[in-house]
Structures are given as C-alpha cells and as structure tokens.
Amino acid sequence: MPQLRLALAQVDAVLGDLEGNARMIREWTARAADSGAQLVAFPEMVLTGYPVEDLALRRSFVDASRSAVLRLAADLASDGFGQLPVVVGYLDRAEGRDADTDGDGVSEDGRTGIPKGMPQNCVAVLHQGRVAARYAKHHLPNYGVFDEFRIFVPGHGLTVVRVGDVDVALAICEDLWQDGGPVARTREAGAELLLVVNGSPYERCKDDTRLDLVRRRAAEAGCTLAYLNLVGGQDDLVFDGDSVVVSAGGEVLARAPQFTEHLLTVDLDLAASTVDADGDGPDVRHVVLSEEPLPERTPEPPTIATRLDDDAEVWSALVTGLSGYVRKNGFSSVAIAMSGGIDSAVVAALAADALGGRHVFGISMPSEYSSDHSKDDAADLAQRIGADYRVEPIADAVAVLQRQLGFTGVAEENLQARVRGLILMGISNSEGHLVLATSNKSELAVGYSTLYGDSVGGFAPLKDVPKTLVWQLARWRNAEAERLGQTPPIPERSIAKPPSAELRPGQTDQDSLPPYEVLDPVLERYVVEAEGRSELVEEGFDPEVVDRVVGLVDRAEWKRRQFAPGPKISRVAFGRDRRLPITSRWRENEPGSPAAPADQPTAKEPQ
Structure with missing residues (x-):
C-alpha cells in the first residue's frame, strides 16, 4: 500500500505582501522538504493574504498575483524543490474551460459561460518550475463576513493530481461546507485523498462543528481528508489554524495546534490509484505529476495537538x-x-x-x-x-x-x-x-x-x-x-x-x-x-x-459605525456580520403600536 508523507503548512500570511508571502512559502517548503514530505500544501489565498475583499476587482492586483505564482514556481525549482509538488492558494481569473472565451454566453465545456477575465479564488499545484494544475473554488459564500459571490466567479469541475501512484483531489473551504460538488465528485473520481485548503475565521465553538463536518465529508468522499487552515489576524478576523487530517472512517490521524504557525506532517497509508488518468470527463481533470510508486519508509509518530478549553x-x-x-x-x-x-x-x-x-x-x-x-x-x-x-x-x-x-x-x-x-x-x-x-x-x-x-x-x-x-x-x-x-x-x-x-x-x-x-x-x-x-x-x-x-x-x-475594528469571536459581531441602516424608524414595539421616532442614544463617559 502506497505511503504519502503530507505536510500541511499552517501559516500566517500578510494581505497584499505578495513578495513576503512568497518568501514565507519558500521557507516553509524547505522545512517540509527537510521533513521528507512528498506533497506540501499551503492555505487558501496564502500568496495574496485573505480575505482580499474588493482588491479582487482591481486588475492590477490580479495580474500581480498571477505573476507572483509563476515566479514562485520558478523560485521553488531553483531552490531545489522542483520535484516536490506544492499546493498554493492565490488569486487568478477565469480562463479556458471556466470562461466564455468567444463571448457567446457559453463556456468551452457547454455550460453557461463565465465572463473571461473575472477574478477567481484558486489553488495552483507548483511542480518542476511551473503551474502544473489549477483549481477554482466552486461555492462562493455570501453570508456573515463573506461576500465572495460579489467579487469572484465560481470554477467548474474537480482537479485531481497524481503524486506517485496516489490520486489527490483538491477543494477550497466553502466547497467542503456545501453538499454535493467537489466532495461528491471525489468519490466518483476514485481519489485516495481530498485536500481542502481554507481561510476559515475563528468563532467560539466552531472548532467542534468543523471536525464533525470534516468527518462527515471524509465518509461521503470515501477517502482520507486533509483540512488545512490559515492562522493569524487580519483586520477584524482571526484565523485559528486547527488543521486536521481524518480517515474515511472518521479517525483523527493528525491535528495541528490552534493559533500558532505549525508544519503538520503525517504519513498516510493510501490505496494505489486504479483510475485511468487519461480518461477526463466533463467534471474531472486529471493531472499526472509522477507515476513512480512512492518509496516505503518508517512512519513517524503523528502530531495530535491538545485542544484549548473555551x-x-x-x-x-x-x-x-x-x-x-x-x-x-x-x-x-x-x-x-x-x-x-x-x-x-x-x-x-x-x-x-x-x-x-x-x-x-x-x-x-x-x-x-x-x-x-x-x-x-x-x-x-x-x-x-x-x-x-x-x-x-x-x-x-x-x-x-x-x-x-x-x-x-x-x-x-x-x-x-x-x-x-x-x-x-x-x-x-x-x-x-x-x-x-x-x-x-x-x-x-x-x-x-x-x-x-x-x-x-x-x-x-x-x-x-x-x-x-x-x-x-x-x-x-x-x-x-x-x-x-x-x-x-x-x-x-x-x-x-x-x-x-x-x-x-x-x-x-x-x-x-x-x-x-x-x-x-x-x-x-x-x-x-x-x-x-x-x-x-x-x-x-x-x-x-x-x-x-x-x-x-x-x-x-x-x-x-464609527467605532474601531476589533477581533471577531462570536457568530455575529458588530461590523460586517450585522449590516443595519443607521437611518430607520423601525422599532421593536408591541404588535400594532407605531414605530417610535428615532432619537439620540444615551451616552456616558466610560473609563
């Protein structure tokens, strides 16, 4: 049975610092290589930082991200890691089969078209100095702190990369939370590992909800599932890391600590692929990075970090x-x-x-x-x-x-x-x-x-x-x-x-x-x-x-509205979670009573 040593780099990206984030990716890739990793992954939009908000609508920023990911692929190869597949989240735009390339309203695969050049939340698989594979996020959240449906366009189809004789399917954050889509296609595609990169903000008690979800999706996909999350603070959002790997049966195989950068390395015993990689369908893209069987090695003890109390x-x-x-x-x-x-x-x-x-x-x-x-x-x-x-x-x-x-x-x-x-x-x-x-x-x-x-x-x-x-x-x-x-x-x-x-x-x-x-x-x-x-x-x-x-x-x-930002820890924080008009005559009165006129709020002088 093939054994894949997977390295999940739970890191803290700085939004907009493409050069600094690229250096960080190279440094952590070197650490992963030193640990003997055969596949290393980084979180959602790690190259740009996350969430980019309306920066996604600036063509200059999208162009900078696309150029940065190409430079990063070349730099990783020059660092001596060209043979090590590296999965990196970044900002791209709709092209090829995801796009309406001739303006007729229909994309190349016959679907209703996506305007060419619109921004997409993507991951790239970097290998041998190039972008060997690409996947665009399908499900774009439009609730709470998220407004991705407004700034991104969705991708189509599942991307599966072959590392040695193991097939790895890719997904991004919300794709895991929604029924169907990439998770269901993972089972159909016969992948042995579903790798999900995330920028999932912290909320109290969300930790248990995530683990329950990961276990359920691993069972639905019929394979091991690796969930990798950002860590660090970005404006009013906090990313808590807490990356985890579970088996198809729901067993926790490895888990990273919360609120700290960490390289989570785990040896996975996975079945060899039985899928014809040349048999792409309309919903699956197979990319072969290497087909030589992965070498056997003595497994290292996994890290399963202790959870913090509330x-x-x-x-x-x-x-x-x-x-x-x-x-x-x-x-x-x-x-x-x-x-x-x-x-x-x-x-x-x-x-x-x-x-x-x-x-x-x-x-x-x-x-x-x-x-x-x-x-x-x-x-x-x-x-x-x-x-x-x-x-x-x-x-x-x-x-x-x-x-x-x-x-x-x-x-x-x-x-x-x-x-x-x-x-x-x-x-x-x-x-x-x-x-x-x-x-x-x-x-x-x-x-x-x-x-x-x-x-x-x-x-x-x-x-x-x-x-x-x-x-x-x-x-x-x-x-x-x-x-x-x-x-x-x-x-x-x-x-x-x-x-x-x-x-x-x-x-x-x-x-x-x-x-x-x-x-x-x-x-x-x-x-x-x-x-x-x-x-x-x-x-x-x-x-x-x-x-x-x-x-x-x-x-x-x-x-x-005039108050400073602060870290979100609840499901609904004041700010982007709760958007109410300032000017409003609506008041929560007894049924049938008229709305009270708006007046100035009481004030005090707190210390």
Whole structure:
C-alpha cells in the first residue's frame, strides 16, 4: 500500500505582501522538504493574504498575483524543490474551460459561460518550475463576513493530481461546507485523498462543528481528508489554524495546534490509484505529476495537538487578533487609558501577552471624580504587566473648558471622556503608539460609550466580548498565571468592584443599565440570534427590560459605525456580520403600536 508523507503548512500570511508571502512559502517548503514530505500544501489565498475583499476587482492586483505564482514556481525549482509538488492558494481569473472565451454566453465545456477575465479564488499545484494544475473554488459564500459571490466567479469541475501512484483531489473551504460538488465528485473520481485548503475565521465553538463536518465529508468522499487552515489576524478576523487530517472512517490521524504557525506532517497509508488518468470527463481533470510508486519508509509518530478549553481559546483568539493588527499595520507599541476598571485591565493584559509588557504604555487620566482605589488599581496593573505608566490628571483641563463652554448634563459628563481622548491621540501622534479602545460588546450594543471620548482608538480588542465574558476571561487569565507560577496580571479589586464610569460620586453602570447578567442574555438573542421583541418576551424576559434594551441597541447604530475594528469571536459581531441602516424608524414595539421616532442614544463617559 502506497505511503504519502503530507505536510500541511499552517501559516500566517500578510494581505497584499505578495513578495513576503512568497518568501514565507519558500521557507516553509524547505522545512517540509527537510521533513521528507512528498506533497506540501499551503492555505487558501496564502500568496495574496485573505480575505482580499474588493482588491479582487482591481486588475492590477490580479495580474500581480498571477505573476507572483509563476515566479514562485520558478523560485521553488531553483531552490531545489522542483520535484516536490506544492499546493498554493492565490488569486487568478477565469480562463479556458471556466470562461466564455468567444463571448457567446457559453463556456468551452457547454455550460453557461463565465465572463473571461473575472477574478477567481484558486489553488495552483507548483511542480518542476511551473503551474502544473489549477483549481477554482466552486461555492462562493455570501453570508456573515463573506461576500465572495460579489467579487469572484465560481470554477467548474474537480482537479485531481497524481503524486506517485496516489490520486489527490483538491477543494477550497466553502466547497467542503456545501453538499454535493467537489466532495461528491471525489468519490466518483476514485481519489485516495481530498485536500481542502481554507481561510476559515475563528468563532467560539466552531472548532467542534468543523471536525464533525470534516468527518462527515471524509465518509461521503470515501477517502482520507486533509483540512488545512490559515492562522493569524487580519483586520477584524482571526484565523485559528486547527488543521486536521481524518480517515474515511472518521479517525483523527493528525491535528495541528490552534493559533500558532505549525508544519503538520503525517504519513498516510493510501490505496494505489486504479483510475485511468487519461480518461477526463466533463467534471474531472486529471493531472499526472509522477507515476513512480512512492518509496516505503518508517512512519513517524503523528502530531495530535491538545485542544484549548473555551476561555483559553477566546483569550488566544483575542491575543492573535491584536498582535496581527499591530504588527501588520506597522506599529510596535500600544497606548491604553488605564482607569483601574475591568475593561482597561483586560485590554492591557491582552496587549502584554500579544506584544510584551514593555510595549504597552498605560496612561492614567484621573478627574475630580476618580476614586483613590481606581488610581491605585491602574498603577498596580501597570506594575504587574511591566508596562510603561504615567499619570496625566485632567481636572484642570476639564475645568478650563467647562468655564468657557458652560456645558450641562450629558455634555458636561462627556467632556471628561473627550479630554481623555484628546490626550490619548496626542500621545499616539507624538510617540507612535496605536491607541486601543477599551469598550466591550455590551457597551457598544446599547451605545454606552462616548463618541470621540472612550471610543477613541485604532483597534478595540473587546469589541466582540460581552461584559460578563470580560469578567470570566479576567478570572481565567489570573488563574492561568497562578497555575504557571506567575504573577496574576489583573488586580483582584478591578475584577471584584462594581463597574463605574465615575461621572459622579457613588455612580455605577447599573444606574443606567440592567445588571449585565440580565443585559447580556437579551443582547445575545437580539443581536446574535436576531430574535424580535415578541420572541424575547415569550422566552420569559421582562417586557420592560426588553423594550429598554432593544430601543438602546437600535438607536446606537450610528455610534457603532464609527467605532474601531476589533477581533471577531462570536457568530455575529458588530461590523460586517450585522449590516443595519443607521437611518430607520423601525422599532421593536408591541404588535400594532407605531414605530417610535428615532432619537439620540444615551451616552456616558466610560473609563
């Protein structure tokens, strides 16, 4: 029985850096070759980075990707790896049998035509200095964060490459999630391995869903299935890796760690091909790379990485998203308003884990309402994580502006937050730090943040983290530090004390909002599950609480549109997952009641 040593390169690509990504592919291919790999694969669109969004519509970018993949094939051969097949995701355009080449509306194989030159999400098999085979993604997702149906055109047919005497079928990400298509054709084509390259973003609990899917598709394809995923942060998306290889019977043969680059190498015992490679049909393209039987070797023990628990997984996702955004946008340090509260403490701890404490600059900006314990807790936090720390009191600046402007009510309260935002951005401009906003998902949902105040920042690590989860993560991170014999990064008092914006003596968040343990379940169902008022009330939620919360959420859309990006960890994050109009008179009222007029959302000055 043939044995194929497969290497899956779970790597972190930088979007748009075609030269840098090509160098990375060459380096990891060399590592795979050193491990004795006979086939090496890289993730979806690794050469360009993913997702490319509307860059796919720029002809110059498509041309650059096509040129880069040809150069990469030649460079791999000059590196001495011409005989090693390398599967690489890249951006191409529809040509040949996938395209309507003569403008008559029909492609060469008789299908309804695809306009020639339209962009496609593709993989190339590089061998002997050339592109030996190509496959274009069939199923183009158009839900959640994806808009591929708008920017790409689909491919047709299955590509099968023969490596030695083993046939390997190719597919890309969504092709695995949809019934039929390449998976069904894999069985018909008689392939022994289905290799699926992915750019699948992280979501809580998606890990188990993926494994169940991979097992089911392996059974449907009737062969071993290798699932390879990107890792790293790209804007508001986090890719968690977690690549896996399963047998047709569902046994996990190898699995990569989460949230880290890794070369997953596995020896696969596969049946020799019995298919006539010259017998292409309309739905299958066979490409023979080599037909000499693969040499036998002693199998190496497979890697099956231990799964992270839920809190560790979320923390790792946030750290990955933050470090990726900072690094890929050319920053080396971050500035944070350290208030002594739980949100700023968790953001600072995340930043220290992502960048190292010496790259974190904490600024305490106490007002006349700031308590002594808040100032002490901020200083304690900075010492625990090894951050640079300074105190910039704002009372005098606020007093000068207040005397000049004479604000009252919310405008007066928010003046403190806007002075803090001014200081943060001034320090950012003068010292080159990226400012991190500290608001959490619960606050963003109900508009409980000050525009141009505590919302100031270039990245928001907690944007998709509900307040109750913020506390949970803080407790987990401290417990993890204790387990490792380290100093817990977050002061216990920051976790235990009631959350407060400290706008006036004795104030807490619950003066204006339901308790977070009540608020967050309502937000989960209204924002993530898209349940309406009647459904929420039927589930037992207090009608008064429901009316109050959904009204706040609906009126705060204009604020959320102006907020910084942050890492997505839920199924529905604010941003590209949830696209609602700002100007709308629709409100979730009692059946038959008129829609309430739009009004300004309530605001506060969070720390």
